[in-house]
Amino acid sequence: GENVEQHPSTLSVQEGDSAVIKCTYSDSASNYFPWYKQELGKGPQLIIDIRSNVGEKKDQRIAVTLNKTAKHFSLHITETQPEDSAVYFCASTYGNNRLAFGKGNQVVVIP
């Protein structure tokens, strides 16, 4: 099955700085790569996704880049704010649109 690795496991950044989280995946047939944000007591919430026919996608302060040759994709958060503090999960699809998740990354934005 698909194996998704996510690193670093924790990331602390000063408010206003950028945060980057990287993920690698194993299944070359994967074609959909979402990123989820999980706040305490809530379920994963989709924040941005990318499909394999594009290399980069941006939505305000959040961007995702995809390198299919190297099988990795990254989440970029610019101008971080305290409300960006959360656990972020990357995922990729395999099989019949099942999601394989990374282990999650705790992002702490220091005011």
Add this chain to the structure above:
Amino acid sequence: EPEVTQTPSHQVTQMGQEVILRCVPISNHLYFYWYRQILGQKVEFLVSFYNNEISEKSEIFDDQFSVERPDGSNFTLKIRSTKLEDSAMYFCASREGSYGYTFGSGTRLTVV
């Protein structure tokens, strides 16, 4: 914004008991899922459901587990004879088309 609703938010049960976790997917969605997350581990796929039947299940989803869509709106996960290692967060999700899962807030199951 439409939500996936899960109840209860926290369930404590004795080992060997049966539990039913409930979910109300988004009304126009066609695909339904259960995932679980054991503390400190990855979110894992359990089962997918489409057109009133299981479309895929993982190796975790053995005879102890079953799913049902009893009334066209609810989607339930039943765990028979719970074990300590079933303690986890269980997430329900639904999607309309090819992409774009929406997850519920989860049920924290604690087996004692």
